[in-house]
Amino acid sequence: MEALIKKRIKQVLKGDQSAYGEIVEIYKDKVFQLCYRILGNRHEAEDMAQEAFIRAYINISSFNIDLKFSTWLYRIATNLCIDRIRKKKPDYYLDAEVSGTDGLTMYSQIASDSILPEDEIENLELQETIQREITKLPEKYRSVIVLKYIEELSLNEISEILDIPLGTVKTRIHRGREALRHQLRNV
Amino acid sequence: MKCPDNIVLYMHEYLDEEIDEHDEELLKKHLQTCPKCQSYFHELEKAIALVQSTSHIQAPSNFTENVMARLPKEKRRVSVNRWFRHHPLLTAASLFIILMTGSLLSTWNKDHEFSVTKQPNLVVHNNTVIVPEGEVIKGDITVRNGDLQIEGKVEGDVTVINGENYLASAGNVTGEIKEVNEVFEWIWYHVKKTSKELVSVFQDKD
Numbered sequence: 275m276e277a278l279i280k281k282r283i284k285q286v287l288k289g290d291q292s293a294y295g296e297i298v299e300i301y302k303d304k305v306f307q308l309c310y311r312i313l314g315n316r317h318e319a320e321d322m323a324q325e326a327f328i329r330a331y332i333n334i335s336s337f338n339i340d341l342k343f344s345t346w347l348y349r350i351a352t353n354l355c356i357d358r359i360r361k362k363k364p365d366y367y368l369d370a371e372v373s374g375t376d377g378l379t380m381y382s383q384i385a386s387d388s389i390l391p392e393d394e395i396e397n398l399e400l401q402e403t404i405q406r407e408i409t410k411l412p413e414k415y416r417s418v419i420v421l422k423y424i425e426e427l428s429l430n431e432i433s434e435i436l437d438i439p440l441g442t443v444k445t446r447i448h449r450g451r452e453a454l455r456h457q458l459r460n461v
Numbered sequence: 462m463k464c465p466d467n468i469v470l471y472m473h474e475y476l477d478e479e480i481d482e483h484d485e486e487l488l489k490k491h492l493q494t495c496p497k498c499q500s501y502f503h504e505l506e507k508a509i510a511l512v513q514s515t516s517h518i519q520a521p522s523n524f525t526e527n528v529m530a531r532l533p534k535e536k537r538r539v540s541v542n543r544w545f546r547h548h549p550l551l552t553a554a555s556l557f558i559i560l561m562t563g564s565l566l567s568t569w570n571k572d573h574e575f576s577v578t579k580q581p582n583l584v585v586h587n588n589t590v591i592v593p594e595g596e597v598i599k600g601d602i603t604v605r606n607g608d609l610q611i612e613g614k615v616e617g618d619v620t621v622i623n624g625e626n627y628l629a630s631a632g633n634v635t636g637e638i639k640e641v642n643e644v645f646e647w648i649w650y651h652v653k654k655t656s657k658e659l660v661s662v663f664q665d666k667d
Contacts, residue, residue, distance in 0.1 A: 290543055291532060298525045306520035320521055327528045404511050423512045429477065448473040454508035455501075461511060 279343050286334055298327050301344065304425060305351050311420040312355040314409035322358060326351035348425070349435045352417055359413045400461070407457040415450030422447055464498055465491060472502050476509070565648050576605045582613075588624075594631060601636065622650075 279300070285293035305326055310319035329350050330337075337346055408416060421432045429447070433440045471488040474480035480488070492499050545552045577583065577590050580598050584591040588607040592598055596613035603620045611619070611632035618636035619626065626640050641650050 291529070292543065294532065295525055295529050298528050302520040302524045302528075303517070306524065307518050310518060311515070316521075320524070323520065324524070324528050324531065328531055331532055400511075401515055404515050408512065408515075419512065423509060424515065429479075444473075444477065444479075447477065448470075451473065451476070451505055451508060454512065455504045458508045458511050459504045 276342065280339060283334065283337070283339060283343065286331070294331055297343075301347060302327075304344070305347065308348060308351055308420060308425055309355050311405070311408060311424050312352070312413075312416055313358065314405055318358065322354045323351065326354055329354070342431075345431055345434050348421070348427075349437070352421070352435055356413055356417060403461060404458070407454065410457065411450055411453055415446050415453060418443055418446040419450040419454065464495060468498055469501070472498075472505060476505065562648075565651055568651075574605070575607045577607065578603045592632065594629075620650075 279297060282293040282297050286297070302323070306319055306323040309322040309326070310316060313319050313322065326347065330347050333350075337343070408419065411419060417436060418432055421427050421435060422429070427435070429440060429443050433443045436443070465487060468488065468491060471480060471484050475485060475488055492502060575588050577585065578601065580600055580602060582593065582596040582598060583602070584593055590602070590604050590607060590609045592602075592609075592611045592613040592615060594612040598613065598615045599617065601617040601619070602609065602615060603622070604624055604626075605622045606624060607621075608624045608627065609619065609621050610627045610629065611634060612629045613631075614633040614635075616635045618639070619634050620639045620641065622641040624640075626638060628634065628638070639650070
């Protein structure tokens with residue numbers, strides 16, 4: 275797998291753009307998922323994931339071919355998402371209470387476009403709840419938790435991706451886990 | 462009962478698979494006896510399981526196309542090279558056809574002069590080659606841009622290119638008689654000749 279990626283990268287370095295398409299195809303789900311879990315919004319996640327691939331392409335000559343490509347790519351994506359969170363404080367959250375209503379949130383204002391069986395709705399609701407709780411985590415805990423438990427990366431790799439010491443990664447994972455324990459205990 | 466110091470840290474170290482044996486022993490023993498820590502640990506495990514349970518989502522359709530469309534344009538040369546690389550058979554075939562037709566057409570164009578295989582006893586008269594009556598030609602005869610009239614006997618193949626072949630009733634040819642008049646026939650003739658030669662080469666080897 276890594277050998278195939280390296281071969282494609284060498285082709286891209288020679289100027290062969292279509293070889294890059296294969297790289298995108300291989301990593302698109304992982305990168306999109308990473309962005310979605312950090313940002314909690316499909317539309318933004320798609321924007322950031324695309325941007326990550328484009329930046330990786332433009333800067334591919336600065337990539338050290340002896341390192342793992344996915345680490346480098348995830349680093350670009352994670353940084354883009356973190357920047358996005360820091361820059362843009364959204365005007366409203368979907369789960370903020372709508373003023374003048376009693377406990378109604380914006381979620382209840384969104385019409386569901388299809389009728390689903392009850393257990394699927396329950397599952398979807400659970401998924402939404404979990405995602406909402408992930409999104410509530412402070413950004414520095416959120417990225418480590420997503421990298422560890424959704425992308426299933428090792429602590430060492432996370433430390434490389436985020437460019438922070440291993441000890442810091444551990445501390446953040448511990449705190450992130452504590453926060454999630456607290457938030458999800460009654461789910 | 463008092464919980465050991467650092468028991469929560471041990472839980473995290475355990476979850477990260479970074480706990481040393483001694484601490485693990487301590488953690489396990491304590492969890493068996495302390496319901497409070499047990500439920501705390503259980504909540505941590507539950508939180509992890511829930512996060513991991515979020516079904517794997519996929520990138521939207523057309524994701525790759527959208528990325529590719531937004532990349533800076535590549536150089537033309539590269540795309541041409543890539544086409545050749547990706548279609549080696551087509552490249553080889555087209556190269557072969559180009560060279561083949563080129564060389565055949567040049568031979569065709571070059572050969573608009575009258576010529577005939579040198580054989581004794583042949584009579585040449587105004588671009589007509591005559592095998593006189595009663596004569597026997599031993600070997601093949603090829604006539605280009607001229608006619609051939611056979612009144613005698615030819616012990617071999619006869620080929621007439623861009624001309625006509627008259628075989629008199631008394632004439633006799635032991636080999637094949639071929640007439641070639643059009644460019645395509647000329648090419649076909651060459652191809653057949655080449656393959657015959659190839660076959661004979663292989664047969665010689667055997």
